[in-house]
Amino acid sequence: MAYNESVLPLGLAVIVLNRELPSVSFPPHPRRLIIKSESRPKATKDYRVVWHLPEIGYAAIEFNKAPKNLAAERARLETMFDSVEYDRGARLAYNPNDANWPQMWHFQTIKANLAWDLSFGSPIKVAVIDTGLDYNHPDLAGNVWTNPGEIAGNGLDDDGNGYADDIHGYDFAYMDSEPDDVYGHGTPCAGLVGAVQDNTIGVTGIAPNARIMGLKACIDSGYLYDSFLIPAYIYAANMGARVFSMSYFSDRVSSGEKTAMDYAVAHGVLPIAAAGNSNSGIPYYPSGYDNVVAVGALDGGSNRAGFSNFGTWVDVAAPGVSLWAPTVGGGYTSGFGGTSGATPHVAGLATLLLGARPSATADEIRAAIEDTASPVNVSTYGKLDCQLAMQAILGSPATLPAAQFQYMTPAAYDMTADRAFEQIVTIKGRSLGMPNTVEVLADGESLPIVGRTRQTLSVEVGARRPNAFTLKVNGAVVATWGSPSGTETTYAATEVSSQGTSYSGSSSAMIKSDASYAMSGTRGDGTIRFESVFRLVKPASTMKLRLGRSYTQSGGTERVYLYDWTSASYPYGNFVEVGSAPTSTAATSVEYTIPNASRFIDVEGSVYVVVYADGMPGGTELRVDVLNYSRP
Numbered sequence: 001m002a003y004n005e006s007v008l009p010l011g012l013a014v015i016v017l018n019r020e021l022p023s024v025s026f027p028p029h030p031r032r033l034i035i036k037s038e039s040r041p042k043a044t045k046d047y048r049v050v051w052h053l054p055e056i057g058y059a060a061i062e063f064n065k066a067p068k069n070l071a072a073e074r075a076r077l078e079t080m081f082d083s084v085e086y087d088r089g090a091r092l093a094y095n096p097n098d099a100n101w102p103q104m105w106h107f108q109t110i111k112a113n114l115a116w117d118l119s120f121g122s123p124i125k126v127a128v129i130d131t132g133l134d135y136n137h138p139d140l141a142g143n144v145w146t147n148p149g150e151i152a153g154n155g156l157d158d159d160g161n162g163y164a165d166d167i168h169g170y171d172f173a174y175m176d177s178e179p180d181d182v183y184g185h186g187t188p189c190a191g192l193v194g195a196v197q198d199n200t201i202g203v204t205g206i207a208p209n210a211r212i213m214g215l216k217a218c219i220d221s222g223y224l225y226d227s228f229l230i231p232a233y234i235y236a237a238n239m240g241a242r243v244f245s246m247s248y249f250s251d252r253v254s255s256g257e258k259t260a261m262d263y264a265v266a267h268g269v270l271p272i273a274a275a276g277n278s279n280s281g282i283p284y285y286p287s288g289y290d291n292v293v294a295v296g297a298l299d300g301g302s303n304r305a306g307f308s309n310f311g312t313w314v315d316v317a318a319p320g321v322s323l324w325a326p327t328v329g330g331g332y333t334s335g336f337g338g339t340s341g342a343t344p345h346v347a348g349l350a351t352l353l354l355g356a357r358p359s360a361t362a363d364e365i366r367a368a369i370e371d372t373a374s375p376v377n378v379s380t381y382g383k384l385d386c387q388l389a390m391q392a393i394l395g396s397p398a399t400l401p402a403a404q405f406q407y408m409t410p411a412a413y414d415m416t417a418d419r420a421f422e423q424i425v426t427i428k429g430r431s432l433g434m435p436n437t438v439e440v441l442a443d444g445e446s447l448p449i450v451g452r453t454r455q456t457l458s459v460e461v462g463a464r465r466p467n468a469f470t471l472k473v474n475g476a477v478v479a480t481w482g483s484p485s486g487t488e489t490t491y492a493a494t495e496v497s498s499q500g501t502s503y504s505g506s507s508s509a510m511i512k513s514d515a516s517y518a519m520s521g522t523r524g525d526g527t528i529r530f531e532s533v534f535r536l537v538k539p540a541s542t543m544k545l546r547l548g549r550s551y552t553q554s555g556g557t558e559r560v561y562l563y564d565w566t567s568a569s570y571p572y573g574n575f576v577e578v579g580s581a582p583t584s585t586a587a588t589s590v591e592y593t594i595p596n597a598s599r600f601i602d603v604e605g606s607v608y609v610v611v612y613a614d615g616m617p618g619g620t621e622l623r624v625d626v627l628n629y630s631r632p
Contacts, residue, residue, distance in 0.1 A: 028086035090250030106319035114387035121355020127236035130186030133214030188325030206348030245347035247340035281497030318345035405479035411492035442466035548626035556615035
């Protein structure tokens with residue numbers, strides 16, 4: 001297809017305007033910073049040290065009063081410490097109540113009762129990291145974890161773990177031994193994981209013999225911060241939790257939180273987190289980390305709940321509407337929901353499986369959960385099947401799901417000698433590990449596979465720029481895809497979504513100009529919001545964003561945005577406009593040069609792009625043929 005390049009000249013250096021895409025804004029903690037320091041920092045007249053974790057070399061400090069310019073204080077402290085980061089915020093992944101579904105339908109649809117026919121599990125510690133826990137609730141008290149090394153009420157740290165009187169967990173938001181649930185979110189989550197069974201009252205949890213560790217990491221108004229979550233992760237790992245249930249979300253890719261999560265995983269923890277409730281394919285964290293199981297939500301018909309996030313980064317799905325669960329004060333609700341409610345279903349199943357086979361590793365538990373899931377339209381693996389997962393962990397081999405290709409990054413690379421390290425590309429998909437036989441071909445020639453997991457392949461492409469790639473699994477072609485033209489290192493989009501309207505096509509359709517499209521319809525207010533993500537991008541001082549597209553009707557204005565990571569974690573910061581143009585029915589292309597590109601790439605190498613058009617006639621469709629990001 002020939003493109004009309006008259007929209008904007010290629011190579012135009014874009015002036016970043018002050019226009020911001022409408023977004024939800026929640027700033028970092030106004031008085032706290034996260035500091036990397038191997039030794040405990042010294043308190044000053046301006047701030048105190050909230051905590052220091054020698055296991056990972058991080059500390060949190062809190063100013064005595066909110067600085068007038070937190071950014072300036074951060075910059076000043078960067079001259080004294082290895083790194084200084086904002087104490088980023090997050091919101092709970094909660095959805096409004098709906099009380100119309102039959103009682104406990106959500107456990108029946110994932111066959112929890114059939115898994116109990118095989119095992120009720122044994123006492124396994126699971127950390128519910130949330131708003132706290134009503135540990136006196138009659139349907140929870142029997143399964144609440146009790147710290148055997150601590151003597152209640154004596155004000156001493158009897159077991160020497162750094163926390164006095166941590167009998168049932170700890171409150172990291174207010175730094176006391178009482179993880180009380182004022183907000184009321186953690187108690188229903190805990191009940192879905194492990195409410196007491198066969199006591200003739202209330203409900204049951206999926207893991208009826210769980211030992212629930214209540215870790216409060218949320219202020220009572222419903223917000224979480226890194227300075228609460230980081231020590232909670234370390235505490236739970238050090239105290240022997242095998243599973244984390246994390247019903248919250250943000251794009252919190254701060255290095256301190258990621259380091260703490262990696263520490264927990266290295267200590268045998270299986271972390272499970274909510275994908276988020278924004279009806280978007282943009283990854284949220286901590287669920288977006290590869291070593292965390294990301295959970296989407298289903299409705300009563302086992303379809304994606306309309307609010308649930310989705311995409312290649314979402315691993316499994318569970319019921320997330322009209323859920324029966326305990327509430328603070330001894331009561332119950334039939335209307336808990338969101339990916340907040342879906343997450344403890346998965347955490348409960350992981351705890352149940354570990355109780356049936358305590359010697360299993362976190363990787364084995366994850367494989368049993370994912371490989372036995374049934375396909376649904378929200379996640380890579382699908383809807384939980386507790387019965388099949390239990391059979392798999394007890395020794396019945398699971399039938400691996402059909403192999404799948406999701407994306408390759410980078411999609412093409414610079415072949416010059418100083419870029420040789422980029423000749424290793426990553427392929428993301430499903431069922432790519434053993435015992436399957438996997439082959440990747442470039443223009444028909446087999447390529448060396450230098451790394452392999454169940455979901456990724458590291459492939460050495462060598463000194464070539466192939467026109468086409470092919471993925472074969474067990475001799476069958478799973479996918480073929482093209483390579484962008486040119487000489488630069490080029491990244492293809494990994495996710496495609498469109499909020500509030502229908503969309504179709506995959507990210508692979510936008511790799512090169514070939515008249516295959518990803519498409520988005522128009523919302524009721526005459527706007528189009530087309531979202532894409534690039535992942536594992538290696539940053540450069542200047543990048544280029546290429547967009548080739550057309551509209552089925554003209555008349556509106558198109559604006560292209562990149563997410564500015566220096567403004568705050570997604571979704572609490574700002575998208576910045578990098579260019580605009582009238583919409584056109586002609587196939588047109590534009591290339592934006594992005595200066596200071598590091599501000600648009602997070603520490604995980606993620607870049608978020610939104611193509612936003614307003615003033616569009618009803619029924620208009622956006623067709624994107626090319627969308628890629630490159631390093632000159």
